[in-house]
Amino acid sequence: xxxxxxxxxxxxxxxxxxxxxxxxxxxxxxxxxxxxxxxxxxxxxxxxxxxxxxxxxxxxxxxxxxxxxxxxxxxxxxxxxxxxxxxxxxxxxxxxxxxxxxxxxxxxxxxxxxxxxxxxxxxxxxxxxxxxxxxxxxxxxxxxxxxxxxxxxxxxxxxxxxxxxxxxxxxxxxxxxxxxxxxxxxxxxxxxxxxxxxxxxxxxxxxxxxxxxxxxxxxxxxxxxxxxxxxxxxxxxxxxxxxxxxxxxxxxxxxxxxxxxxxxxxxxxxxxxxxxxxxxxxxxxxxxxxxxxxxxxxxxxxxxxxxxxxxxxxxxxxxxxxxxxxxxxxxxxxxxxxxxxxxxxxxxxxxxxxxxxxxxxxxxxxxxxxxxxxxxxxxxxxxxxxxxxxxxxxxxxxxxxxxxxxxxxxxxxxxxxxxxxxxxxxxxxxxxxxxxxxxxxxxxxxxxxx
Amino acid sequence: xxxxxxxxxxxxxxxxxxxxxxxxxxxxxxxxxxxxxxxxxxxxxxxxxxxxxxxxxxxxxxxxxxxxxxxxxxxxxxxxxxxxxxxxxxxxxxxxxxxxxxxxxxxxxxxxxxxxxxxxxxxxxxxxxxxxxxxxxxxxxxxxxxxxxxxxxxxxxxxxxxxxxxxxxxxxxxxxxxxxxxxxxxxxxxxxxxxxxxxxxxxxxxxxxxxxxxxxxxxxxxxxxxxxxxxxxxxxxxxxxxxxxxxxxxxxxxxxxxxxxxxxxxxxxxxxxxxxxxxxxxxxxxxxxxxxxxxxxxxxxxxxxxxxxxxxxxxxxxxxxxxxxxxxxxxxxxxxxxxxxxxxxxxxxxxxxxxxxxxxxxxxxxxxxxxxxxxxxxxxxxxxxxxxxxxxxxxxxxxxxxxxxxx
Numbered sequence: 001x002x003x004x005x006x007x008x009x010x011x012x013x014x015x016x017x018x019x020x021x022x023x024x025x026x027x028x029x030x031x032x033x034x035x036x037x038x039x040x041x042x043x044x045x046x047x048x049x050x051x052x053x054x055x056x057x058x059x060x061x062x063x064x065x066x067x068x069x070x071x072x073x074x075x076x077x078x079x080x081x082x083x084x085x086x087x088x089x090x091x092x093x094x095x096x097x098x099x100x101x102x103x104x105x106x107x108x109x110x111x112x113x114x115x116x117x118x119x120x121x122x123x124x125x126x127x128x129x130x131x132x133x134x135x136x137x138x139x140x141x142x143x144x145x146x147x148x149x150x151x152x153x154x155x156x157x158x159x160x161x162x163x164x165x166x167x168x169x170x171x172x173x174x175x176x177x178x179x180x181x182x183x184x185x186x187x188x189x190x191x192x193x194x195x196x197x198x199x200x201x202x203x204x205x206x207x208x209x210x211x212x213x214x215x216x217x218x219x220x221x222x223x224x225x226x227x228x229x230x231x232x233x234x235x236x237x238x239x240x241x242x243x244x245x246x247x248x249x250x251x252x253x254x255x256x257x258x259x260x261x262x263x264x265x266x267x268x269x270x271x272x273x274x275x276x277x278x279x280x281x282x283x284x285x286x287x288x289x290x291x292x293x294x295x296x297x298x299x300x301x302x303x304x305x306x307x308x309x310x311x312x313x314x315x316x317x318x319x320x321x322x323x324x325x326x327x328x329x330x331x332x333x334x335x336x337x338x339x340x341x342x343x344x345x346x347x348x349x350x351x352x353x354x355x356x357x358x359x360x361x362x363x364x365x366x367x368x369x370x371x372x373x374x375x376x377x378x379x380x381x382x383x384x385x386x387x388x389x390x391x392x393x394x395x396x397x398x399x400x401x402x403x404x405x406x407x408x409x410x411x412x413x414x415x416x417x418x419x420x421x422x423x424x425x426x427x428x429x430x431x432x433x434x435x436x437x438x439x440x441x442x443x444x445x446x447x448x449x450x
Numbered sequence: 451x452x453x454x455x456x457x458x459x460x461x462x463x464x465x466x467x468x469x470x471x472x473x474x475x476x477x478x479x480x481x482x483x484x485x486x487x488x489x490x491x492x493x494x495x496x497x498x499x500x501x502x503x504x505x506x507x508x509x510x511x512x513x514x515x516x517x518x519x520x521x522x523x524x525x526x527x528x529x530x531x532x533x534x535x536x537x538x539x540x541x542x543x544x545x546x547x548x549x550x551x552x553x554x555x556x557x558x559x560x561x562x563x564x565x566x567x568x569x570x571x572x573x574x575x576x577x578x579x580x581x582x583x584x585x586x587x588x589x590x591x592x593x594x595x596x597x598x599x600x601x602x603x604x605x606x607x608x609x610x611x612x613x614x615x616x617x618x619x620x621x622x623x624x625x626x627x628x629x630x631x632x633x634x635x636x637x638x639x640x641x642x643x644x645x646x647x648x649x650x651x652x653x654x655x656x657x658x659x660x661x662x663x664x665x666x667x668x669x670x671x672x673x674x675x676x677x678x679x680x681x682x683x684x685x686x687x688x689x690x691x692x693x694x695x696x697x698x699x700x701x702x703x704x705x706x707x708x709x710x711x712x713x714x715x716x717x718x719x720x721x722x723x724x725x726x727x728x729x730x731x732x733x734x735x736x737x738x739x740x741x742x743x744x745x746x747x748x749x750x751x752x753x754x755x756x757x758x759x760x761x762x763x764x765x766x767x768x769x770x771x772x773x774x775x776x777x778x779x780x781x782x783x784x785x786x787x788x789x790x791x792x793x794x795x796x797x798x799x800x801x802x803x804x805x806x807x808x809x810x811x812x813x814x815x816x817x818x819x820x821x822x823x824x825x826x827x828x829x830x831x832x833x834x835x836x837x838x839x840x841x842x843x844x845x846x847x848x849x850x851x852x853x854x855x856x857x
Contacts (some may be wrong), residue, residue: 003460013493017493084543125850141599144608146807148515158493161594212650214747222827230851231850232848232851232852232855233852234852235855282614289596289747300486300492302492306491306492306493307491307492307493308490308491309492310489311488311489311492313732320492326492328492328493330486331485331486332480332484332485332486334454334458334481334483334484335452335481335482336480336482337480337481337482338481338482339478339479339482339498339500339501339504339744340500340501343496346495346496347462347496348495348496348497348722348739349495349497350495350497350502350505350722350723351500351721351722351723352501352504352722352724353501353505353722354496354497354501354504356496366493367492367493368485368486368487368492368493369482369485369486369487370483370485370486370487370494370496370498371487371494371495371497371499372482372483372494372498372501372583373483373484373498373499374477374581375581375583375625376622376624376625376626377504377582377625378499378585378624378625378787378788379502379724379787380726380787380790380791380792380793381726381792381794381797382723386795390466390844392793392841392842393793395792395793395837410845410848411841411844411845412844412848422491424492425491426491426492426493426494426495427497428494429497429498429502430496430498430499430625431494431498433488433490434490435489435490435491436490
């Protein structure tokens with residue numbers, strides 16, 4: 001019962017610096033960093049103290065609310081440093097990698113096991129971190145049965161890594177992971193693939209495949225959920241990134257937590273954008289400088305895509321979920337009469353002396369300038385043009401700002417994640433931080449309602 | 451480089467000064483700021499509020515220029531000094547003499563409107579410590595276009611101060627107001643100084659002055675120029691052709707007479723995706739429907755020639771689009787995104803009711819026959835209610851889905 005999904009509202013942001021489809025092995029990173037802030041809302045309890053030696057797949061910390069939920073090391077090595085912030089909050093755990101990698105053996109897993117066993121195995125092996133839930137867009141609670149699990153196999157975000165390319169040849173791992181996940185839900189596992197693609201995800205057993213087409217955010221998992229089975233009050237759905245299925249699958253098949261991942265290095269500041277084989281938490285310096293970004297250039301490094309990724313420093317690390325590093329120029333300069341002169345080199349959804357509508361295929365070189373100052377909401381109807389969900393975007397944003405929990409619930413807050421509001425934030429004339437507003441709204445609901 | 455870095459250094463040096471928003475307003479006028487994104491989207495689309503507002507101003511410029519020529523033209527025509535212009539490109543219309551009168555009378559209105567309004571905005575920005583917002587850029591241009599040409603400048607100043615403070619700043623500034631600020635200003639003038647806002651003396655430059663000369667015993671001819679609405683409300687024959695009305699070579703407020711140029715502005719705004727075509731279209735439909743109803747009443751002889759409503763009710767329904775401030779209000783005032791309905795469905799209802807009520811007020815209120823201002827202000831107040839019901843539709847759908855699941 002596959003259902004094709006076609007959306008019209010949205011916007012493809014065409015940028016310079018798409019990664020060329022060649023894979024290089026990244027220089028092996030000396031140090032790896034895991035940041036608990038990647039796992040939003042989890043309070044970590046540290047297991048691996050400074051100076052101890054861990055194997056790849058060995059527990060670093062667990063969830064304070066659920067001791068069974070482990071978070072594991074991507075590599076074997078020595079815990080060099082635990083950086084702490086205010087009130088001794090753990091900011092980062094830095095691991096110096098061994099020359100020869102050793103893995104903790106979690107044991108091969110019988111894919112026919114029941115839900116309880118599957119769950120326990122995923123929790124203990126660190127793979128639970130890859131399973132997120134809606135409402136609230138946080139790591140899934142282990143004690144609920146979700147009504148369905150959603151996986152997007154179609155990346156429509158600007159300069160996203162092409163999943164057809166990065167997942168090629170991983171059919172066995174993907175299938176193993178999907179089979180295991182299908183045990184955990186009362187409904188089915190919904191997988192979306194691009195309607196033209198030859199995705200390794202297209203013909204999986206134990207899953208419902210949807211072909212999606214249309215502009216971004218057609219590939220967002222939030223769009224898939226909204227079109228297939230929106231989250232009602234009291235319901236839960238889970239989401240998993242397609243690239244993380246590979247790690248889950250390999251763990252189930254071999255018992256090894258192999259944090260290896262193919263990522264794209266993209267963006268207009270990169271000389272030769274291309275793909276790399278690296279590991280979660282690796283230093284990005286191992287990839288970005290060789291044939292990439294000039295040292296000391298005024299560039300923005302992003303772990304993730306330009307719409308919802310995290311800003312990192314040039315000596316920073318790949319975060320736990322991303323499969324793309326984007327580098328674009330900073331825009332910290334003034335522009336003479338920038339607000340009224342005709343604009344050809346920036347993207348706009350209006351035609352107010354902005355001419356990107358003339359060249360829909362042109363690839364743009366955008367920088368990080370906000371192109372204007374922060375203001376109250378003024379224009380209306382602009383968000384709806386790029387927002388395919390059956391939700392009133394401006395109204396829900398305002399409800400979050402004035403913290404009316406009843407109204408947030410009524411307007412559909414259980415269905416959304418911050419990334420669903422990335423495009424409305426991009427086009428916002430008033431330059432409001434939509435994703436931050438939604439994240440804070442979700443956190444408030446999580447705290448008050450749970 | 452020099453100017454830019456000097457201004458930048460000046461800004462950095464005075465970071466904690468209270469008056470900095472005032473400086474920033476001027477600085478950002480010259481240079482788009484160097485602000486960058488933080489987390490969230492790392493790139494942003496090109497449009498900002500300044501560009502949006504600037505687009506509306508560009509759409510208003512043809513009306514402003516036409517208004518200047520028309521001011522001089524009506525002035526000389528009423529004195530019998532020139533021939534009446536035959537058509538839009540008529541030789542006696544686009545003359546330097548006409549323009550000089552227009553510049554002399556209209557530019558002070560523009561300068562006072564912007565000067566006073568922006569001064570209030572600057573003061574509030576500094577008091578409240580936020581940046582100067584762009585909302586008044588459009589309001590300041592609208593105001594001189596919707597007042598009678600001879601309005602005393604002090605009245606305009608008082609009205610602008612009232613409108614900006616009560617119409618906008620008390621609610622929290624641009625984006626927060628309930629009533630359209632430009633119309634608040636006009637409504638204030640309308641009710642505070644009615645003799646300067648209606649009648650047959652105020653629409654043509656020099657008419658009032660001439661009256662005073664006559665009263666002082668000088669031997670000159672009185673000049674008068676009634677708007678078409680005024681004429682119709684009194685049940686008199688209209689002396690202008692439909693084309694005159696369409697081109698706008700008729701007496702009226704400074705910039706609202708030319709339906710042709712308003713149409714040009716409307717098309718530009720719709721093309722630029724700044725003005726809401728939904729509101730404009732539904733408002734026109736609403737006006738036509740109301741006009742047809744009145745025409746129907748007349749042809750069914752419910753209203754006969756003796757009735758005081760006969761003049762306006764028997765006006766052909768589509769003429770209502772051409773006369774008075776209807777076209778200007780629909781295109782430039784009703785579409786103000788802050789005070790209009792914010793949902794796309796709501797915009798249809800909102801626009802339709804504006805058109806419908808405009809014509810109704812116009813017909814039933816012969817003392818002040820201009821209905822569009824009051825209709826828009828009224829619907830401004832009801833816009834949140836309309837939106838509420840539209841959004842409730844979405845909420846109900848969600849509840850229904852939940853019920854279907856749990857049942």
